[in-house]
Amino acid sequence: xxxxxxxxxxxxxxxxxxxxxxxxxxxxxxxxxxxxxxxxxxxxxxxxxxxxxxxxxxxxxxxxxxxxxxxxxxxxxxxxxxxxxxxxxxxxxxxxxxxxxxxxxxxxx
Numbered sequence: 569x570x571x572x573x574x575x576x577x578x579x580x581x582x583x584x585x586x587x588x589x590x591x592x593x594x595x596x597x598x599x600x601x602x603x604x605x606x607x608x609x610x611x612x613x614x615x616x617x618x619x620x621x622x623x624x625x626x627x628x629x630x631x632x633x634x635x636x637x638x639x640x641x642x643x644x645x646x647x648x649x650x651x652x653x654x655x656x657x658x659x660x661x662x663x664x665x666x667x668x669x670x671x672x673x674x675x676x677x
Contacts, residue, residue: 590634597619
């Protein structure tokens with residue numbers, strides 16, 4: 569189909585903003601004293617990023633919003649662990665069935 573596209577600048581770092589910065593930016597956005605485009609310029613962030621942060625805050629609440637890239641909440645970890653166990657069991661069953669099918673295929677004339 570074509571050559572795989574390389575990153576334009578692999579040394580460029582993704583901007584990371586602290587939780588406090590995001591909360592303050594949302595507070596300023598909601599206050600309405602400054603137009604969103606001007607606020608985005610002052611804070612040196614994209615305007616749509618301000619709206620994304622506000623939506624995330626509204627969806628998950630202040631306690632859960634902007635948790636960072638650390639560990640997932642306990643209920644999500646439990647689901648992942650359960651799915652890993654199920655995958656392990658299903659993989660073992662598949663391997664046993666493959667061996668059984670090969671065994672019975674050899675015995676047939």
